[in-house]
Amino acid sequence: MTMFVHQLSTSIFSLRAARRAAAIVATMVAVLTTGSAQTGNDGWDNRFGWYGATGTVFTIDAGACDMYIGGQFTTGSSTPNNYVARWDGVTWSVLGDGLQGGTNGIVHAVEANGVDLYAGGSFTTYNGQTVNGLAHWNGTGWEDVGGGVSGGATPTVYDVVAFGSEVFVAGKFTSAGELAVNNIARWNTFTQEWSAIDQGVNGTVYDLHIQGDWLYIGGAFTEAGGIQTNNIIRYNLITNQWQQFGIGVNGTVRGVAAQDTLIYVGGDFTRAGNGNAPHIAVWNRLTSSWSSVGGGTNDTVHTLELRGQDLYVGGSFTQAGSINANRIALWNGTAWSLLGGGLDKTVYDLASCDLTLCVGGEFQRADGNQTPFVAQWDFTQWSSLRTGESHGLNDESRTVALISNGFYAGGAFTTAGSTNANYVAWWNGNSWEELGTGTNAPVNTITAEGDNIYVGGEFTQAGGAPASHIAIWDHSAKSWSSLGGGVNGIVHTMLSDGRYLYVGGEFTQAGGAPASNIARWDKQTSSWAALGSGVNGSVYALEIDDGNLWVGGDFTAAGSTTLAHIGTYNLSGNSWSSVGNGLNGSVHAIARSDESGQVYAGGTFTDGGGERLDHIAYWNGVIWKSMEDGVTEGVESTVVNAIAVVEDKVYVGGEFTLAGGIPTGYVVLWKESWLPLGSGVRGYLPSVKGIAADKDKVVVAGDFFSAGSQPSVNIGIWYAPTLSVEESENHHQSFAQAAPNPFHGSTRITISGLTTSTQNKDVYIRILDPLGREVMPLQNGITVNGTFQVEWEASTHPRGIYFAEVRLGDRVNVLQLMLQ
Known part of the structure; x- marks a missing residue:
């Protein structure tokens, strides 16, 4: 394998810039001359992903098995998801840089409605932009919705429901945009205006549910629209009339589900109407009466999800009726049944799609298996939502x-x-x-x-x-x-x-x-x-x-x-x-x-x-x-x-994004100049806290969620590339040149001086940035017998240092390019 590096004139660059550029080239040389053609990011181990989220999941919307989750977490994907994320059935994906707001920036609600996604919670910002408690995902970033909600010590949105052109928002707040409201409001996506739901309710709303023309409202309140009621009521979206459910229930309602003439509610209560109903009850619209559901549960019900005639119930309980049921159970209308061994801690939300029932909460295990904070039930067994090997750590x-x-x-x-x-x-x-x-x-x-x-x-x-x-x-x-x-x-x-x-x-x-x-x-x-x-x-x-x-x-x-x-x-x-x-x-x-x-x-x-x-x-x-x-x-x-030192290499980790002016991701190598280890680590406020190294590898400890392009949660390994004896001997031979260089607009890469060992070989050329990331492919496979040229039109790219990786058979040249 041969290698040639085009040297830049120090008359164009300062001595320091030239040294830095040469050092970057040295890293590219070492990285790109391995037989596996690895880049800087390819040196990172891909086995340290995670099973799902790394913190509590409070809300799930499964849609057409395209799942969104919200809470106070990041996920173990190659891109950190701060408090909100998407699972497409195979991988986690990022939704911008997530939502946050001090120490209380929690996402309590996500609602997917076709191409629209809304998130509600106690967050306040996205990328420095104000999005008070409510944000809309536009496909590329989060944006404000009419000024969001405000009022009170910690204004919070606990639920969001989209219905046609209207988005219903409920929680604990006294204003929506500039409009005075009481804990519930609606946003019209056509007029881009807020409107009140009559006089609202006089306490916190935790759950909304729409069936037909009715909006069901559950929470901790005693009055709605001027009507006395206890924690549950419904509102007709056509006639704008309120309707009570008897005297309601004697404690907070956290989940509502409507099935034909039956209205199920779950929460912290012990009585519904005048009867006992531990934590779950049903209202029959035909008889206008409350009943217990199978003897209820022994602790709080946080969420209800109807799937056909089956009602799935999640919460903090360990017993449903007379059976032991760990935080989740199924009510089929007549009896309770189990979902395997259940979960080891509280379930906060449930959402179903055609294939699975999705579950979020503060649990670590489902049926004894690792499923941190989010899991899925395929109606036979539990499984985690994982990508690749999952050997990451659940905390820093x-x-x-x-x-x-x-x-x-x-x-x-x-x-x-x-x-x-x-x-x-x-x-x-x-x-x-x-x-x-x-x-x-x-x-x-x-x-x-x-x-x-x-x-x-x-x-x-x-x-x-x-x-x-x-x-x-x-x-x-x-x-x-x-x-x-x-x-x-x-x-x-x-x-x-x-x-x-x-x-x-x-x-x-x-x-x-x-x-x-x-x-x-x-x-x-x-x-x-x-x-x-x-x-x-x-x-x-x-x-x-x-x-x-x-x-x-x-x-x-x-x-x-x-x-x-x-x-x-x-x-x-x-x-x-x-x-x-x-x-x-x-x-x-x-x-x-x-x-x-x-x-x-x-x-x-x-x-x-x-x-x-x-x-x-x-x-x-x-x-x-x-x-x-x-x-x-x-x-x-x-x-x-x-800091870890191996021979003449000094590995440094901490909280920084530049080393000697070179972009680096919180970990970097010093060898007469600064050299990045691929794109380093990423996360929400990432930090490298420990490093151990030998000649072959660098182990990095800290608080992060990816290393290079690989999922790597709170621990990572970077393998130092090496040259074989043959590669080292051929290191300075060359067959490729670039001119002009430095250049404006475009430069031409020429392959010439071919020997018998380099003729009749396929050539591959790609442009890389200083971190080893591919900018664009330039030539994908053509047999070269004599001199060959290809032009890189770079006028649309930012000025700076680039590299052309030229592969001819099993030989490689790396050309340093300077776009001015």
């Missing part, structure tokens, strides 16, 4: 540690793939394994040393036994042990040098003796010791270099020694020293290169001794040095959380 990971046959991960998760794993798990290369019963709170740091796996964090138990914030897992014996009473506060970081285990965090005691945020455990004597006076703030990072322990965190002194967020402790002299003038912000990561001896530090800092550093720097023995403009442009904050 914070740390990873490599061993010879896999890696350990720790964090806030409690499920790893299909395995119950409380805050810590082992990936054996093919699947996750639990570590006994794990810990009782999140794990922040892991250090592996042979069979001894040291774990630190926020927990007070490991394997069900006391272990104060630190414990050891024996990989062979599969057992937990404590470390001499542990420490009395959170552990953030650990480091082993053989005899000693160094521990940093937020604590004042280790083994019962004073130790200010840093201590060491002697493995030979099984005893704790302080490191001098310790430091006066949190410790987040540790590293050893030539007899000195490097310590980073959020502190300013060790005893009388001033330390600006970073310092060293001499292990033989037992003394603290500053590192230059320190850094002006907290240090979250430190790593040393065995090859160069340089020590790298990352965190929130932007300056060190007057040198602009932008969150990452290296110590050259005298001063802190910048790494080509550092990393910048985090979404809410910018920080480096993790």
Whole structure:
């Protein structure tokens, strides 16, 4: 395989830009010269998707088996879906950037009506645009609906129902647009105007249902249109008349379903009319009377779904009538029946289509199988909504540690793939394994040393036994042990040098003796010791270099020694020293290169001794040095959380979108210049919190939902591309050129100088962006015997650096192109 890289003139670009461009080319060379023709994103492992959503699903609309869900979640697809998503029966897809609004931006209702999709909830914005509680999906983005709803402490839409040209909206609000309303309103899609439903209702509405000309309204209210009623009423859309159901029910109605002359309601009540009706009741319009439904349920009913003559009921209950029924049951008009083993936690919504019954809630399992927050019942068995292999984590990971046959991960998760794993798990290369019963709170740091796996964090138990914030897992014996009473506060970081285990965090005691945020455990004597006076703030990072322990965190002194967020402790002299003038912000990561001896530090800092550093720097023995403009442009904050060094490669992760001005997705490689790892990770406010690397791979821990173009939920692996011996030897040979270059408008790619080994081969040419993503194919398969030319007309593309990947048989050239 041969490779040629066209060099750009430094008279056109600054030296820095030229170095950066060359570095990008080097990455493209390394990536594109593998036999699999992989791009940067292809290096990411595709096995770490998820089974469905990663948080509670409050609402579902199944339509024609084209399902939409809403709630407070993202999904394990390759594109994060923030609080609203679509499942087409095969894959999850994104609906813009989702809907959000502070800490209470929940989607409570979705309604699909032909080409229109509406979402209601307590959200307030979409991409900075105001969409108060109600939004319309126009096919490309979410848009405001007449100013949305407002009024009250937290105006919220709990249900949306579309009927012809009208959209009915209900919840808890006092205004729709500029119109005063009481908790219910309608939007006319033709006139683009709001109108009131008479005087509305005097309390919260949780459910709407339309049958014929009637709009059924359920909630927590005592008056509707000036009429006294208890929590349930209906409104005629033609005559504008209200109609009561006797005296109603004695508690909140959360679900309504109408079947011919029977009106079913479910909720928090215990009586309907004058009779007992635990959580579910039926009103007979022929007899104008209430009845219990099969003895009711033993807890709240949240949702009802009619399918023919069958009524599906979901909620928090574990009993329906006289049978055990875990959160879901079927009423056929005369008796209750089960849907397999049901769900392990609350069901909030049901929706049916021709093929399945779709279920959303806060459950993790259906009939014992992993189905996080959303599941489907095919009327025989339960299944999850998954794409590919689903070995992701149900919450963020914070740390990873490599061993010879896999890696350990720790964090806030409690499920790893299909395995119950409380805050810590082992990936054996093919699947996750639990570590006994794990810990009782999140794990922040892991250090592996042979069979001894040291774990630190926020927990007070490991394997069900006391272990104060630190414990050891024996990989062979599969057992937990404590470390001499542990420490009395959170552990953030650990480091082993053989005899000693160094521990940093937020604590004042280790083994019962004073130790200010840093201590060491002697493995030979099984005893704790302080490191001098310790430091006066949190410790987040540790590293050893030539007899000195490097310590980073959020502190300013060790005893009388001033330390600006970073310092060293001499292990033989037992003394603290500053590192230059320190850094002006907290240090979250430190790593040393065995090859160069340089020590790298990352965190929130932007300056060190007057040198602009932008969150990452290296110590050259005298001063802190910048790494080509550092990393910048985090979404809410910018920080480096993790650094791993392998030979001359420095992997960096955190919260940033640019590295040296190059777009990157929260994880990046430094090798004399910044190089992206494909498009990195994505998510809702994503963050990389831990990195472990060797020559073959990089394992990334954090809070994200895709890595490269692959589903990858809270954990990811990137495989470093390598060149074969033959490829390396042929690296600088060339058969393709581009001219003019740099260019305006168009450039011509020429293949010439063919040898006997490159004649009579098919040529494939495609244009790539700097992240390795395909911009467009240029030539798809033509036999080349002599000189060949093809023109790229680029006038419609943005100016910048591009690459032409030219494949001739099993040989590849990558041409760097500059569109001006």
